[in-house]
Amino acid sequence: MLFEQILFFLAAAGALGGALGVVVLRNPFFSVLALVGHLLALAVLFLLLRAEFVAAAQVVVYAGAVMVLYVFVVAYVGGSEEPLGPSLGAVRALGPMLAAALLAEIAIATIGTGLKAVGSRGPEVAAGFGSPQAIGALFMERFLVAFEAASYLLLLAAVAAVVLARRRRGLEDAGGERMYQVGRRPGTGPQATDRSSDEQGGYGGRAIDKSAARASGGSA
Amino acid sequence: MSMTWFVVLSAFIFCIGAAGILTRRNPLVILLCLELMLNAGNVALLAFARAHGDGAGQVFALVVIAIAACEVVIGLGLIVAMYRRKLPIDADEMSELRG
Amino acid sequence: MTPHAVSWAWVVLALPLAGTVGIALGWRSLGGRAAGWIGSATVGLSFLAGLGMLTTLEEVPPEGRHLVGSAWQYFGSSDVHVDLSILVDPLSTFMVLVVTGVSFLIHVYSIAYLDSDRGYARFFSYLNFFVFSMLLLVLAANFVLLIVGWAFVGAASYLLISFWYRRDTATRAGIKAFVINVIGDVALVIAAFLILDRLGTLDFGGAFSHVHALPRDEGPLIATCLLLLVGAFAKSGQLPLHPWLPDAMEGPTPVSALIHAATMVTAGVYLIARCYPLFEHAPTAAAVGAILGTVTLLFAATVALVQTDLKRIIAYSTISQIGYMVLGVSAFAYSAGLFHLMTHAFFKALLFMGAGSVVSALGMTNESIDRMSGFRRAMPFTFATFAIGAAALAGFPLLSGFFSKDEILSFTLHRGGVYEVLAILGYAAALLTAFYAFRMVFRVFFGEPVSEALSLERGELAHAEPRNPLTGEEEDTDVGFPGPEHHIAERAFSMKAPMAILAFLAVVGGLLAVPGLTSEVEHFLEPTFAASEHIHDRPPEFEQLTGLLVGGVLALLGIGAAYFVYVRRPSLARSARERVTPVHRFLVHKWYFDELYDCVFVRPGRALGRFGRTTIERVFVQGALVGGASGVVRAGTAFARAIQTGYLRTYALLLLAGVCALALYFLIASR
Numbered sequence: 001m002l003f004e005q006i007l008f009f010l011a012a013a014g015a016l017g018g019a020l021g022v023v024v025l026r027n028p029f030f031s032v033l034a035l036v037g038h039l040l041a042l043a044v045l046f047l048l049l050r051a052e053f054v055a056a057a058q059v060v061v062y063a064g065a066v067m068v069l070y071v072f073v074v075a076y077v078g079g080s081e082e083p084l085g086p087s088l089g090a091v092r093a094l095g096p097m098l099a100a101a102l103l104a105e106i107a108i109a110t111i112g113t114g115l116k117a118v119g120s121r122g123p124e125v126a127a128g129f130g131s132p133q134a135i136g137a138l139f140m141e142r143f144l145v146a147f148e149a150a151s152y153l154l155l156l157a158a159v160a161a162v163v164l165a166r167r168r169r170g171l172e173d174a175g176g177e178r179m180y181q182v183g184r185r186p187g188t189g190p191q192a193t194d195r196s197s198d199e200q201g202g203y204g205g206r207a208i209d210k211s212a213a214r215a216s217g218g219s220a
Numbered sequence: 221m222s223m224t225w226f227v228v229l230s231a232f233i234f235c236i237g238a239a240g241i242l243t244r245r246n247p248l249v250i251l252l253c254l255e256l257m258l259n260a261g262n263v264a265l266l267a268f269a270r271a272h273g274d275g276a277g278q279v280f281a282l283v284v285i286a287i288a289a290c291e292v293v294i295g296l297g298l299i300v301a302m303y304r305r306k307l308p309i310d311a312d313e314m315s316e317l318r319g
Numbered sequence: 320m321t322p323h324a325v326s327w328a329w330v331v332l333a334l335p336l337a338g339t340v341g342i343a344l345g346w347r348s349l350g351g352r353a354a355g356w357i358g359s360a361t362v363g364l365s366f367l368a369g370l371g372m373l374t375t376l377e378e379v380p381p382e383g384r385h386l387v388g389s390a391w392q393y394f395g396s397s398d399v400h401v402d403l404s405i406l407v408d409p410l411s412t413f414m415v416l417v418v419t420g421v422s423f424l425i426h427v428y429s430i431a432y433l434d435s436d437r438g439y440a441r442f443f444s445y446l447n448f449f450v451f452s453m454l455l456l457v458l459a460a461n462f463v464l465l466i467v468g469w470a471f472v473g474a475a476s477y478l479l480i481s482f483w484y485r486r487d488t489a490t491r492a493g494i495k496a497f498v499i500n501v502i503g504d505v506a507l508v509i510a511a512f513l514i515l516d517r518l519g520t521l522d523f524g525g526a527f528s529h530v531h532a533l534p535r536d537e538g539p540l541i542a543t544c545l546l547l548l549v550g551a552f553a554k555s556g557q558l559p560l561h562p563w564l565p566d567a568m569e570g571p572t573p574v575s576a577l578i579h580a581a582t583m584v585t586a587g588v589y590l591i592a593r594c595y596p597l598f599e600h601a602p603t604a605a606a607v608g609a610i611l612g613t614v615t616l617l618f619a620a621t622v623a624l625v626q627t628d629l630k631r632i633i634a635y636s637t638i639s640q641i642g643y644m645v646l647g648v649s650a651f652a653y654s655a656g657l658f659h660l661m662t663h664a665f666f667k668a669l670l671f672m673g674a675g676s677v678v679s680a681l682g683m684t685n686e687s688i689d690r691m692s693g694f695r696r697a698m699p700f701t702f703a704t705f706a707i708g709a710a711a712l713a714g715f716p717l718l719s720g721f722f723s724k725d726e727i728l729s730f731t732l733h734r735g736g737v738y739e740v741l742a743i744l745g746y747a748a749a750l751l752t753a754f755y756a757f758r759m760v761f762r763v764f765f766g767e768p769v770s771e772a773l774s775l776e777r778g779e780l781a782h783a784e785p786r787n788p789l790t791g792e793e794e795d796t797d798v799g800f801p802g803p804e805h806h807i808a809e810r811a812f813s814m815k816a817p818m819a820i821l822a823f824l825a826v827v828g829g830l831l832a833v834p835g836l837t838s839e840v841e842h843f844l845e846p847t848f849a850a851s852e853h854i855h856d857r858p859p860e861f862e863q864l865t866g867l868l869v870g871g872v873l874a875l876l877g878i879g880a881a882y883f884v885y886v887r888r889p890s891l892a893r894s895a896r897e898r899v900t901p902v903h904r905f906l907v908h909k910w911y912f913d914e915l916y917d918c919v920f921v922r923p924g925r926a927l928g929r930f931g932r933t934t935i936e937r938v939f940v941q942g943a944l945v946g947g948a949s950g951v952v953r954a955g956t957a958f959a960r961a962i963q964t965g966y967l968r969t970y971a972l973l974l975l976a977g978v979c980a981l982a983l984y985f986l987i988a989s990r
Contacts, residue, residue, distance in 0.1 A: 012229050019233050019256050023240035028248045035252050038233075042259055049226065049270045051278045054262075054285075062285055066255075066292050073296045074248060077303045095242025095968075098975045099235040105982045106231035110224050125273050138279045146279070150286045157290030164297035167304075241971050250967070311967045318965030 008048055014041030032070050039063040051130040226267035233260035245311050247302075251295045258288045324379070324407045325388030327372040331415055332405070332454055334365040338447035346440035355430035358443030362426050362450055366419035373412050384408050384846040385524065387460050394463075401521055406460035410847040413657060413840075414457035414589055421581045421664045422450045424817035428672055429573040431811035432679075435804035436571075442482060446577070449475035453582050457589060462511040462521040465590075469507060469554070472583050473500040479578060480570040485799030488789050492566035499563045503553020510546035513539060514597075527596040527850070536601055544597055544604030548611070551587030555641045558615040562913055564638055568630040569789075571801070572675030575630060580637050580671055581664035588644040588660055592653050599651060599852055606737060609649035613741040616642025618910060620751040624758070625896075625906045627687045628789075629674050632759055636712060637667055639752065643727055646745060650738050651853040652730035654832075654841035659723035661840075662828045666711035666720055669821040673705035676808040677763060678788075681771050682781035683805050686788045688759065693768030697775035700815060701808045702764045704822045709760045711825040713753035714874040719828030721871060724749060726832060729866035733858035749870060753877025761885035780807065834863040 018038025022031045039062050046055035128134050139147045237256030244250055262281045269277025302309060338361030342354050349357070376384055389404035405411075426446060433442055452475050456468030477500075481493030511521060517539055518526040533540055549560070556564035556579075567579050578584070591598060591608065598605040619639035626632045640663050647656025678686050680698060685691075695702045711720035728749070732742035771781040785794040785801070794800045808814040831839040848854055858866075884891050896903050908914065962973070 008225065012225075015229065016232060016236075019236040022249070022252050022256060023236055023243065028246055028252075031249050031252050035255060038256070039259070042263065045226070045229075045263060046266055049266045051266045051269070051281065054266060054278050054281050057282055057285060058262075061289065066289050069292065069296060070248075070252070073299060077248065077299060077309060092243060094972060095975075096239040098972065098979055099239035099242070102238065102975065102979050102982060103231055103235040105979065105986055106234075107228055109982075109986055110227045110231070125270075129273075129275065130278055134275050135278060135282065138275050142276070143279050146283055150283050153290050154286060157293045161293045161297040164294065165300045165304075238971075238975055242968055242975065245968075314967060315965030318963060 004048060007044065011041045011044040011048070014038070015045065017041075029071075029074050032067065032074055035070075036063055036067050039067065049130075050125060053130055053132045053135045223267045223271045227264055230260045230264040230267065233257075233263065247295075247299055247309060247311050250311060251292065251299075254295075255288060255292070258284060323375040324372050324412075325386050325405065327368050327375060328388065328405050328407045328411075328415075328458055329390075330368040331365050331372060331419070332451065332458060334361045334368065335447045335451035335454065337361060339444050339451060342440050342444040342447065346444070349440055352430055352434065352439075354440035354443045355426070355433075358447050359423060359426035359430060361447060362419055362423045365450070365454070366416070366423050369412070369415040369419050372407060372415060376407060376409070376412055381846045382849075387524070389460075398519075399515065399521070401461060401463045403464065404460040404522075405458040405464070406523060407458070408847050409844045410589075410592065410657070411457050413661075413844060415454060417661050417664055418450065418453050418457065418582050421668055421821075422446075422453075422577055424820055425573050425577045425581075425668060425672075428576070428675075428814050428817045429571075431806050431813040432573055432675060433571060433802070434806060435802035437798040437802060438482065442479075442571070445475060445478045445482070446573070449479065449578060449583070453586070456586055460523055462514060462523075462526075465593075466504070466507055466511060469550070469586065470504055472586060473497060473504065473554070476500070476567070476578055476583055479574040480567045482570055482574065483800050486569070486787060486794065488787060489569040492563070492569040496563035496567050499560050500553055502560060503550040506546040506553070507550035510543050510550065513543040513546070517543070523593065527594075530596050530600050533600065536603055540597065540601045541604045544594075544601045545607065547590060547594055547597070548604065548608050551590045551608075551645070552611070553587075554590075555584045555587030555645065556638050557587070557642060557645060558611055558618060559912070561615065561619075561638055562909075562916060565631045565634045565909070568628070568634050572630070572671055572678065575634070576668040576671035576675070579634065580667035584637060584641055585644065585660050585664070588641065588648055588656060591645065591648045592657060595648070595651070595653060595848065595851060598649070605649045605651070609646050609731075609738065609741055612642045612645030612649060613744050614642075615639070616646065616748050617744055620748045620755065622906055622909050623755040624751065625903060627689050629677065629686050629688050629691065629759065629763065630671070631686075632688070632755065633667070633670050633674055636670075636752070636756065637663075639748065640667070640712070640724075642748075643724060643745065646731060646741060647727035650727075650731045650734050650741075651851065651856075652727055653848050653851065654838075654844045655723070655726040655730050657844060658832050658840045659720075659727055662711065662719035662723040662825070665821050665828055666708040666825040669704055669708035669818060669825055670712065672808070672814070672818050672821070673701050673708060676701040676814065677705075679805040679807045680775055680781060682784060683801060684784050684786045684788055688762045690769065691763045692766040692772070693764070694772045694775075695764040697768065697772040698764075698807060698809055700818075704808075704818045705764070706760050707822045707825055709756040710878075713756040713878055714749055714870050715753075715878070716867075716871040716874065717829065719825050721867070721874065722829035722832055722834075725867045725870035726834070726863070728870065729858050729863045732866065733856070733862060746869060746873060750873045750877045753874045754881050757878045757881035758885060761881055765886050766889070775807075780805075780810075834867070835860045 015038050018034045018036075018041060021034030022038065025031045025034060039058060043055045043058045043063070046052075046058060234257050237253045237260060240253030240256065241250050244253065262284055265277045265281045265284070269275065269281075299309065307313070338358050342349065342357060346354060376386070379386070386407040387404050388407070389402040392400070392402050394401040426443070429442065429446070433439055436442065449472065452468050452471030454468075456465060456472055459465040459468055474497075477493045477497040480496050481490045483489045514526055515521055517533065518529040520526050520529070530540070552558070553560040564579060564584070568575055570578075598608070616639045619635045619637075619642065623632050623635035623639065626635060640659070644656045644659050644663070647653075647659060676698065677691060677694060680694065681690065707718075711718040714721045714724050728742050728745045731738045731745065768776070774781060786792065787794055806814060808818055831837060832841065845854070905911070962969075964970075
């Protein structure tokens, strides 16, 4: 019992530390590494929860494959430091506050009188509770459709990834053109008013805006 | 050691992930925070599975991992495509959907 | 199986309608005078169908001469049944014949008269529409269809008064006519509601038979009859709803002849005659009608004495003569009133046709009798027919007007009570009538010929300048204005023939009701008025003959006085005028009715409109309602648009905020 508790706290600390690292660290590569650590700590927690197969899958698939993919992409894209420039200030401040609020709510729900059933150790479970046999039996019997759907989804994702990232002929010439002119609009943000955006020209371009301005000026 | 602690831990990780999405600008890191939130969900699922003695929670935790993998693939594919077209890798620059 | 007469009645209705629609749709392909011939043909055929109606009606025994034919049921519920049904009985047949007959003659007259007008086809389409509406009015078997015909007739009148629609005075006259008519329409509709309420049905037969269940002279019944009177007076141009009729002379002369002399203005008289059971059951209302009719006829006669516009003199004469008819039917002398309606149609239309010819001779630039003199030699035919018409109007012995007018007056005298006074006033006005009728004749046709008359004697018709005869302003001869050509009766056969026929009828028409000898009209109309209490209440022959004698003497006196004043000693008129200038001015301004109405109705109405436009419209509607509604929408959408920033993180923030709110709700709800 005590051993479990100590292990729980250690793993929890590791998980939280990894999570914080993901959010806080500037360099995206370090964030990835922090996440890997977080995942490993979670695997330990899963073991504590008698979910052996899931823990193994976590380590092999998540930490092993998905994170490696991340590392590849970070290396390719060259995750730089956070770029400078104006950012959405209000969101920056509001975000953590809202997250804290959510945390408070869930905590109150769990610790308070909301979720009574959680406050127990749980029933005694059979020996093969989280074993591969049990999981496999469940997949094949109760959750066959979910199983098939998940595999179909994986197929879709693979095809989509190929489609997304392929090279398109003619779209990128030597030097690479900018397909979408996304200009930095100085002084704009979510607080930008309608007028400035209209002046920049939406889908119709300047002519339509001019006539709209004339029409609105005439009827006023 | 009751299940409550696991659920609270899951809440913590979820909220840290949420705060991270709202705070960071690099889309890669945003995706990582998304992973955090998914993992938190996993923890909660497994905790409840253990609490009820039902293996369904574990099955769905596996499904969630599969889905997370798919979503990561697509997301990273998007980022790679952005990089290929020399667009800035910054969430605040992407506002084509404005209006 | 439908009685034959009703089938003829449907044909009578259908022909002018076909004419209207046909000319209206095919006007482009109708060249020259084709539209005129087509329009006249439909009305002529309608007249023949009316004759068919007459003969088939005569075959039915007198008690059963009340035939109803229904097209379809317009409205049927537990309480109210309204059919699209027409009624064939002696009264409606009489009216149909008068309307179609006189309309046919006027159509033929107009073929030549409006020859060069650019709106030729439009005119005949409108005229046919008018005939159709009038026939609908007189053939209706219930109040609903009557009101429909009533409204159509008002619309036709408006269209035809402002026929030359680019002429400012014409459009204003049209609006004036329509507005006053609408007052009558509203009164008629309210009366119909009251009838439905008290008598339970809108059908003529049913309503009139139920009226005997009500007490005599009951309040609501009197109110109903008074409202019917308001409607009748608005349509017939009686006091106080008369100002539109003189102004309606802005329309072309055939319009004045047809609508404002022979047919439309008699619709009021027809209404009172048709609803006679109601009036007999509420004698108070009938007395009010009689009194107002008498006041009108006196008023109009005095005003006609001093008017200088030829057509307006004839217009006031119309008002006066309809006053006689109203007096007749309100004094329960129905056949007398309706007989006068018929003879009046003849000689009044004739007078208008002659006036049209004379105005044409002046080049359409002037209608004032001050400018007319000595046309006797230049236009002999016009002179002859005009004189016959004026004589019939004056009541010259043995002409049609003589018999009809005096029949009314002797009946009224016989009624006794207040009616005696009214009859005496009627005789006095007859003297005035004779005077002003021949004032016209002597002023226009006798005396030194004016330059136009002299050139006409030489054979040259005066040149027409496009000019508004009333205001003298320049006009165009394109659509909306009178055409460049003009025709006088002597030169156009299609104008001569109707005038000759009408002159003949004006002379011999009286023979239909010589007291003691013939009483064709009364005999014919008897089945309709069989339920009247006064049907056998006729003055003895001796009284009638005395009345005729008095009337004849008065007419001759009037004619003689006019001859003396206007032919022998022309300066007498001028010196008389100078002697009683205030009276003269009072009469010339038509008893100041126009000014009164302007003060009481027009100015406040205009002020209200101005107030509405500036204050209510601008501040309230545009500002608050329109601006407010659109402003709210704009604000809402602006807010919604502000959320769509396009930034991923704001969307995520909103998502998270939503989740927090939901969690909060569940947290609280689960306590």
